[in-house]
Amino acid sequence: MPYASARAGDGRSTEDPPVVQATGITKRYGPTVALNGAGIAVAAGETHALVGRNGAGKSTLVSILTGLQAPDEGAVSFAGRPAPRLAERDAWRERVACVYQKSTIIGELTVAENLFLNRYDRGRTGLVKWSALRRRAAELLAAWSVDVDPRTSAGDLSVEQRQFVEIARALSFGARFIILDEPTAQLDGAAISRLFGRIRDLQAQGVTFLFISHHLQEIYEICDVVTVFRDARHIVTAPVADLPRADLVAAMTGDNAATGRRERRRTVDAAAPAALSVRDLVGAEGAYRDVSFEIGAGEIVGLAGAAGSGRTEVAETVVGLRAPAGGLVEIAGRRPRPGSVPDALSAGAGFVPQDRHQQGLVPGMSVADNGTLSVPGRLGRHGFINTRRRDAIAAGLIENLAIKTPSPRLPVSGLSGGNQQKVVMARALADNPRLLVLINPTAGVDVRSKEFLLDKVEQTAQSGAGVLIASDELDDLRVCDRVLVMFQARVTAEIGRGWHDHELVAAMEGMDLDA
Structure with a gap:
C-alpha cells in the first residue's frame, strides 16, 4: 500500500520533529474506552486532516492535545519536547489553540475585548486603557489580515x-499550531473558499493546522495529509494525494460501503392536499422576493443556494420563525398565522433548524425532554408532565432514530454531535408531521450518521409527508425529487433528479454554463 499502516502514532516522516506528536494515547471513562493506543504526528507547515465517525475518539484526542485533560497512557510532545503540565495554561496557549465548531467568542463584548480577554492594558489606577487595547487589537488583526473593526460588537459578527477572530486570538498567544473543529459546518461555498484561502496564507507564514471535518471533499481540497480514527484507534495516516476516496471511506467505516445513494421510487399522492403551498412570498428587508412553489404529499424538494440567497429565510418563514412581508403559506391545506411557530406545528410541520447548538437543543435538559418538546399535549394533563409517559414516548423516539444514549434522562449535551442531531430529528418527527422542513440537516455529522438521517428523510416521504430541505450540501440534495435554486433572493432554476454536481453548483453561483 502506498500509505502508512494502522500503527498508533503513524505520521509523515520529516527531518524536523513534528509540531505535535501523540503516541500510544489511551483514555478511559469508566468502562468506555475513548482512545485505545491511538496517536498522530503533525509536521510543521502542513494542514493535516483528522477524520472518523462520531465516537471514533477525535474529540477526546483534541482535549488531550489542548491540555484540557491528561491521557491515562501515552505521551504528547510539541516540537520534540514534552507537553507542559495541565496546570500551566499559558504554556499550552503558546503551543496550541482550538477553534471549535461552537464559537467561544463572547457576543456581548467587542472584538478587541474578546481578543485580549483577561489581558487588558491597565494604567497606574488599575483602570483599563481602552485606546491602547483597541490599538493592539487593530495591529493584531492587520498582522493576520483579518478585516474586522476591533470596536465591533462580537455578537454582530x-x-x-x-472564526477569523478566534484564529487571530490564538496566534496572539504565540501558538502556531491551530486545530479547526468542523470550521465549515455553518459556512456557504463562498465563505469556505475564503477560509481555505486564509488557511493557505497562514501556512505560508508558518502556521500548522489540524483540520477536523465530516465533509470529505474538503479534505482533498485543503489538506496535505489525513489521519483516520475508528473505534477509538488510529487506522491510517497517508498523504491525501495517495489515498483514494473509496479507501478513505472504507477506513472510516470499516467496510467498503459505497458512497453513492440508493435510488428509491416514491409516489406523490396527487389526490391529497399539497404538503406545502407557498405563493408570492416576500421577505422582510428583501430577504427573498416573489417565491412560489408547492410540495406534494410524499415529495422531497430541495431549496439550494449560497448564504444570502434567501433559502434559509424561506424555510424559516414556512415554519413560523420569520414573518413574511407578504404572500401566503399553506401547510397541508391549513394557513398558519404568519410568524407563529406553534401555529405551523399545529398545522402539521416538523422542523430541524440550521444550528442545533443555538436553535435545536436545550443543553441542560435530558434527551427525553429535548425529544418531546414539540408534543407537550401528549406528556400529561393541565400542563403537568407525566415522566413515565414522557420516557415511554422518548424511548420510542430513541429506538426509531437509533440514538446512542445510556438513558433517556442523560443531558443531551453528553451525546456526540451525530446523536444530538438525531435528537433534533426525533423531535421533528415526534408528532408525525405532514410537512418536514430541514435546514442543513447533516451539518457536522459523520458519514454513517449522515446516511442514516437521509434514509430517515426518505422513509418520512414514503409515509406520505412532504419534505423541504434547505441546504447547500450536495449530499443533502441528492435525495430530492427536484431542487429549486435560489440566487440573490429569487428562485432562479428548478432542476430535476439526476443532476451533475457542476450543474447545480453553477446554478447556485448564478453561472450559466452554456453562455
Whole structure:
C-alpha cells in the first residue's frame, strides 16, 4: 500500500520533529474506552486532516492535545519536547489553540475585548486603557489580515468573521499550531473558499493546522495529509494525494460501503392536499422576493443556494420563525398565522433548524425532554408532565432514530454531535408531521450518521409527508425529487433528479454554463 499502516502514532516522516506528536494515547471513562493506543504526528507547515465517525475518539484526542485533560497512557510532545503540565495554561496557549465548531467568542463584548480577554492594558489606577487595547487589537488583526473593526460588537459578527477572530486570538498567544473543529459546518461555498484561502496564507507564514471535518471533499481540497480514527484507534495516516476516496471511506467505516445513494421510487399522492403551498412570498428587508412553489404529499424538494440567497429565510418563514412581508403559506391545506411557530406545528410541520447548538437543543435538559418538546399535549394533563409517559414516548423516539444514549434522562449535551442531531430529528418527527422542513440537516455529522438521517428523510416521504430541505450540501440534495435554486433572493432554476454536481453548483453561483 502506498500509505502508512494502522500503527498508533503513524505520521509523515520529516527531518524536523513534528509540531505535535501523540503516541500510544489511551483514555478511559469508566468502562468506555475513548482512545485505545491511538496517536498522530503533525509536521510543521502542513494542514493535516483528522477524520472518523462520531465516537471514533477525535474529540477526546483534541482535549488531550489542548491540555484540557491528561491521557491515562501515552505521551504528547510539541516540537520534540514534552507537553507542559495541565496546570500551566499559558504554556499550552503558546503551543496550541482550538477553534471549535461552537464559537467561544463572547457576543456581548467587542472584538478587541474578546481578543485580549483577561489581558487588558491597565494604567497606574488599575483602570483599563481602552485606546491602547483597541490599538493592539487593530495591529493584531492587520498582522493576520483579518478585516474586522476591533470596536465591533462580537455578537454582530458572521460565523466566518468569528472564526477569523478566534484564529487571530490564538496566534496572539504565540501558538502556531491551530486545530479547526468542523470550521465549515455553518459556512456557504463562498465563505469556505475564503477560509481555505486564509488557511493557505497562514501556512505560508508558518502556521500548522489540524483540520477536523465530516465533509470529505474538503479534505482533498485543503489538506496535505489525513489521519483516520475508528473505534477509538488510529487506522491510517497517508498523504491525501495517495489515498483514494473509496479507501478513505472504507477506513472510516470499516467496510467498503459505497458512497453513492440508493435510488428509491416514491409516489406523490396527487389526490391529497399539497404538503406545502407557498405563493408570492416576500421577505422582510428583501430577504427573498416573489417565491412560489408547492410540495406534494410524499415529495422531497430541495431549496439550494449560497448564504444570502434567501433559502434559509424561506424555510424559516414556512415554519413560523420569520414573518413574511407578504404572500401566503399553506401547510397541508391549513394557513398558519404568519410568524407563529406553534401555529405551523399545529398545522402539521416538523422542523430541524440550521444550528442545533443555538436553535435545536436545550443543553441542560435530558434527551427525553429535548425529544418531546414539540408534543407537550401528549406528556400529561393541565400542563403537568407525566415522566413515565414522557420516557415511554422518548424511548420510542430513541429506538426509531437509533440514538446512542445510556438513558433517556442523560443531558443531551453528553451525546456526540451525530446523536444530538438525531435528537433534533426525533423531535421533528415526534408528532408525525405532514410537512418536514430541514435546514442543513447533516451539518457536522459523520458519514454513517449522515446516511442514516437521509434514509430517515426518505422513509418520512414514503409515509406520505412532504419534505423541504434547505441546504447547500450536495449530499443533502441528492435525495430530492427536484431542487429549486435560489440566487440573490429569487428562485432562479428548478432542476430535476439526476443532476451533475457542476450543474447545480453553477446554478447556485448564478453561472450559466452554456453562455
